[in-house]
Amino acid sequence: MFRSSNSADLDTILAFANAEPVGWTDAGRYRRELATNNYRDHWTWIAEASGYPMARAIWWAPSGADHPVALDCLLVKPSVKQPEELAAGLLKAGHEAFKAAGATTLPDYTIDVAVGWHEDPRAMEAVAWRRRAAECAGLESFIERVNFEWTPGTVLPVPVHDLDYRTGTDQEFKTAFARAAEGSLDAQTRNNLAIMGPRGQAQDDLEFYLSLPGERAAWRLAFVPSGTPIGFIIPTRTAYDASVSYVGVYPDQRGHGYIHELLGEITRVHAASGVPRITGTTDLDNAPMLAAFERAGYCIIKRRLVLTA
Template sequence: MSVAFRPVDGDTLEALLAFSTDEPVAWIGADRYRAESATGNYRPEWSWLALRDGHPVGRALWWGGADATAPSTLDDLLIAPGSSDPDERREIAAGLIAAGAAAFGSLPEWIVDVAVDWHTDDAAVAAVRWRTEAARAAGLGRMTERVSVALEQPGAPATGSVSTPALRFRGGDDAEFVDLFARVAVGSLDAHTLASVAELGSRGAAADDLAFYRSLPGSRDGWRIALDAEGLVVGFVIATRTAYDAAVSSIGVLPQHRGRGIVDGLLAEAVRVHAAAGAPRVVGTTDATNTPMRRAFERAGFVVTKRRIVFEP
């Protein structure tokens, strides 16, 4: 029997909220959904059900900013436990994603949060596998594994000793940051940056980055350009916010200055900015394959909290 896909309404909201899973992946509970619906981050038109003969067999929850006209991420997709066949799960999930994309006029990225050690958990591996197949079937063919990190109590004295070069910091206008975004893309280890440059060119990708970082909450004062002792610009850091936490949203060292420990000074500045504002926690993410950035976070006292699978077009 065919499956129908449609956004939730008053008659189907409880069915949407009744979904749960025992798969080892993050999912959205009813309380969080209701709380974020009040802020406009979840909306009925972004919350979809898959129905077979009128019975819910899958759901998808897209998330967006409170002022957004379309969602930016798919961060919850669950299939009813009765749909145990991998092919069926893939088809239902891909159908939900495609139906949502047609309605929104875009194909948002799909984020699946898993445990730090998910690679050694057979159930987690299976959960990621069928989602990967569904993502590809729906047109989300690029998969990146990212590491999420956090630093608790950023204002506390550092426990380790990291030697950083002497840097001073200043602000910069949008044009200067676009130029820096384009310059640090050379030799980047970040998968999203590489894909954006391949699609849009370095200047187009930089302009896209600017629009994204301008859309984040947090103060523009946290965008800092770093200069070394000779007054040369060596990199930048954007210390702003996600929807939930203070964050190291972007960080970059110009290619000719890499290998000098600049990144440690940039991270220290981001932590200082957030500590001065009284943030109890600072978060960041980097690709699992970006070993230099992961080590820099570790040196700065950040700990890994989870891994994030990101599916993109």
């Protein structure tokens, strides 16, 4: 039986543990996220056999959201011979319930893994069965992303180009999102363009970044001294950390090193506010952005696998 949890299931949910080398939600985190309304009883699902819990799935969303946006944790008891089959059934049941409640898209599934997970057979297998389950439940697109971190004490990037930064209206940033998406190396941006078109993609980006807990006033459009626009930055926050949320360089301005300037400015803005760390993420295939993070003094802390519909 697949069902959503209720408050009486808390001990059952917290009793799950994981020995596989992939990220998962332990009891402490579950309690914290439940208290902040990022996890909710009806977004946590359990698979039972004869009343015994065999698997659990935990979905997450911003505290004010109506529907979950990401699957944070998927665990199946080690005694289950083919975990992907049970897990797929659990995910399908959750997806159907979310759609019945009004969700228009399936939540992504994110799996945190170590930097060298490709060389770890146990990690490879842990990812493999989860990926098979996710694909069976409709999450067929696979992206590997690299997570970076900058901490105080690291040398700040020094500006090379003389750029001007200005505030902008929502409409100006909507135009900027559409312009920067052209020829983007970011897989999710390309997917959104294919599905939504330029206008829809830009509107979706605008709504998403406005929903983050960072300061809207920190968003900046970037120009060279002559007044030519070259891109923009969004130095805002995730639910947990100061973040390199968006670095956009316009197609006709690429190849001049502006990506390093823009990332450096985001880093300086956050560092000036005294944050304990700055995080950033980019696709494994996005070589220019990977190089920019490394040049700016960011360290790789983990990789994240994203499975999406």
